[in-house]
Amino acid sequence: MEKKILEILRSNSRIAAEEMAVMLGTTADVIRETIQNLENKGVILGYDTLIDWEKTECENVTAYIEVKVTPQRGQGFDKVAERVYQYPQVLACSLMSGGFDLFVVVEGRTMKEVALFVAEKLAPIDSVLSTATHFVLKKYKENGIIFNRVLKDDREAVVL
Amino acid sequence: MNMKEKIKPHILATPPSGIRKYFDLINEMKDAISLGIGEPDFETPWSIREEGIYSLEKGKTFYSSNAGFIELRYEIANYMKNRFNLEYNPQSEILVTVGGSEAIDITLRAFAGPGDEVVIPEPSFVAYKGCTLFTGATPVPVELKAEDRFKLKPRQLLDAITDKTKAIIIGYPNNPTGATMDYDDYKAIVEVLKDKDIMVISDEIYAELTYRGRHASIAQFPEMKEKTIVINGFSKAFAMTGWRLGFACGQPDVMEQLKKIHQYAIMCAPTTAQFAAVEALKNGEPEVRRMVEEYNRRRLVMVDGFRKAGLDCFEPVGAFYVFPDLRSTGLSSDEFCERLLMEEKVLMVPGNAFGDSGEGFARATYATSLDNIREALARIRRFVDKVKS
Numbered sequence: 001m002e003k004k005i006l007e008i009l010r011s012n013s014r015i016a017a018e019e020m021a022v023m024l025g026t027t028a029d030v031i032r033e034t035i036q037n038l039e040n041k042g043v044i045l046g047y048d049t050l051i052d053w054e055k056t057e058c059e060n061v062t063a064y065i066e067v068k069v070t071p072q073r074g075q076g077f078d079k080v081a082e083r084v085y086q087y088p089q090v091l092a093c094s095l096m097s098g099g100f101d102l103f104v105v106v107e108g109r110t111m112k113e114v115a116l117f118v119a120e121k122l123a124p125i126d127s128v129l130s131t132a133t134h135f136v137l138k139k140y141k142e143n144g145i146i147f148n149r150v151l152k153d154d155r156e157a158v159v160l
Numbered sequence: 161m162n163m164k165e166k167i168k169p170h171i172l173a174t175p176p177s178g179i180r181k182y183f184d185l186i187n188e189m190k191d192a193i194s195l196g197i198g199e200p201d202f203e204t205p206w207s208i209r210e211e212g213i214y215s216l217e218k219g220k221t222f223y224s225s226n227a228g229f230i231e232l233r234y235e236i237a238n239y240m241k242n243r244f245n246l247e248y249n250p251q252s253e254i255l256v257t258v259g260g261s262e263a264i265d266i267t268l269r270a271f272a273g274p275g276d277e278v279v280i281p282e283p284s285f286v287a288y289k290g291c292t293l294f295t296g297a298t299p300v301p302v303e304l305k306a307e308d309r310f311k312l313k314p315r316q317l318l319d320a321i322t323d324k325t326k327a328i329i330i331g332y333p334n335n336p337t338g339a340t341m342d343y344d345d346y347k348a349i350v351e352v353l354k355d356k357d358i359m360v361i362s363d364e365i366y367a368e369l370t371y372r373g374r375h376a377s378i379a380q381f382p383e384m385k386e387k388t389i390v391i392n393g394f395s396k397a398f399a400m401t402g403w404r405l406g407f408a409c410g411q412p413d414v415m416e417q418l419k420k421i422h423q424y425a426i427m428c429a430p431t432t433a434q435f436a437a438v439e440a441l442k443n444g445e446p447e448v449r450r451m452v453e454e455y456n457r458r459r460l461v462m463v464d465g466f467r468k469a470g471l472d473c474f475e476p477v478g479a480f481y482v483f484p485d486l487r488s489t490g491l492s493s494d495e496f497c498e499r500l501l502m503e504e505k506v507l508m509v510p511g512n513a514f515g516d517s518g519e520g521f522a523r524a525t526y527a528t529s530l531d532n533i534r535e536a537l538a539r540i541r542r543f544v545d546k547v548k549s
């Protein structure tokens with residue numbers, strides 16, 4: 001049940017408990033209780049909204065930053081990751097395999113603002129060896145959703 | 161000179177599908193919601209489309225062998241074995257056709273003609289009757305009942321069979337009712353048919369869209385395998401309607417003859433579609449599961465919605481149709497659907513378009529978005545309240 005609820009919420013977190021109950025053959029109370037439980041356990045951490053900012057007045061810039069760091073004795077990468085993700089500008093931060101260590105997503109109002117954040121906050125952290133900043137020019141797809149795609153039902157009438 | 165008069169009487173006498181006029185009406189309307197279209201609302205999964213594109217880029221634009229690419233026939237053989245436990249030899253027992261529709265047509269042409277009878281359980285896909293009439297044979301309807309959950313019952317079948325019966329067309333999961341027949345349901349049917357020389361045309365195009373239990377085929381009974389043509393295809397399971405690709409499976413002596421009709425009438429099925437279909441069978445399974453999962457959620461929402469609107473509705477566990485009972489409204493199928501369309505701008509197809517026994521019912525498809533389904537159900541509920549008050 002938990003898995004099925006998570007699968008549905010993942011693609012639509014606004015769905016009503018009553019409707020989910022119909023889909024899963026249970027009651028709305030059971031659905032609400034299960035979701036509450038998943039929230040309490042920290043399985044469900046939040047409900048965010050996928051926004052195409054390009055279509056709004058608010059022009060944001062996003063940068064994907066590769067960060068190389070020296071792991072610290074006894075704490076590995078966790079300590080430095082913690083220093084990085086505390087900044088509100090940091091939207092995401094992951095430990096990576098391969099050519100660099102931390103993958104950091106930063107959002108700001110302008111490229112300059114993001115670049116300054118990297119230069120003044122991120123790069124000077126003690127164990128940070130290097131950073132490589134890549135600005136997002138255009139988003140095509142995020143969270144499985146394709147941007148700028150007009151979904152129009154133009155199936156023609158067919159007799160069957 | 162009026163050339164129409166020269167057209168053969170049995171063609172002229174075949175009525176056009178009753179679905180058409182509603183589609184013409186809805187085309188004129190704004191904000192109308194169609195629950196009328198019997199095809200997936202999903203696009204063909206990308207990896208399948210991509211194989212079609214690659215084949216074009218590589219200049220693979222030639223005919224295939226008449227029966228279809230042998231690679232595709234091997235994949236079909238594997239698929240039929242793995243999914244339905246049916247074994248067919250790709251060399252001699254599988255024919256790739258232009259949709260399931262062509263397979264229905266050529267099988268009927270091979271087995272039925274003037275003076276013959278073809279048993280057709282109804283309500284059913286409109287082409288069964290139409291294609292039968294084109295052969296000059298007489299369709300003999302079997303009226304399936306809501307209280308039987310629109311399953312075919314042996315008694316009814318036996319009553320319909322005469323010494324002129326040459327074929328019977330069974331279509332489960334069913335369009336328009338969404339009914340299915342499981343293995344045990346077929347047992348009694350097999351008892352009726354096993355000693356008779358009647359060809360069974362089993363249209364299993366919706367086989368993958370089975371939401372409870374496993375899809376069963378009458379060909380799974382050893383005593384029926386030789387007497388059954390199993391028809392399936394890519395349209396519904398893989399959301400490939402426009403590609404026009406299906407297939408027929410049966411014993412080699414029969415398939416050889418079907419191939420002859422296919423050869424002269426069609427040559428071969430579209431090859432771009434055949435390349436794409438190989439990918440569908442090799443790697444399409446997860447995408448099929450994803451779509452089936454989504455259909456299933458919508459199915460449950462739709463059945464629940466009709467019941468809450470005050471219409472009796474048996475729970476269909478196949479295809480992507482719901483077939484609610486309208487009789488409590490006191491309206492005929494046509495009255496209900498016409499008024500629903502004019503007053504609430506929702507299109508459902510009157511059940512009698514699929515045979516007389518569909519009267520009192522209407523078909524709604526959930527091959528449309530949940531948003532559409534929710535809004536349509538709200539309008540239907542409002543309409544039923546109004547009619548009943």
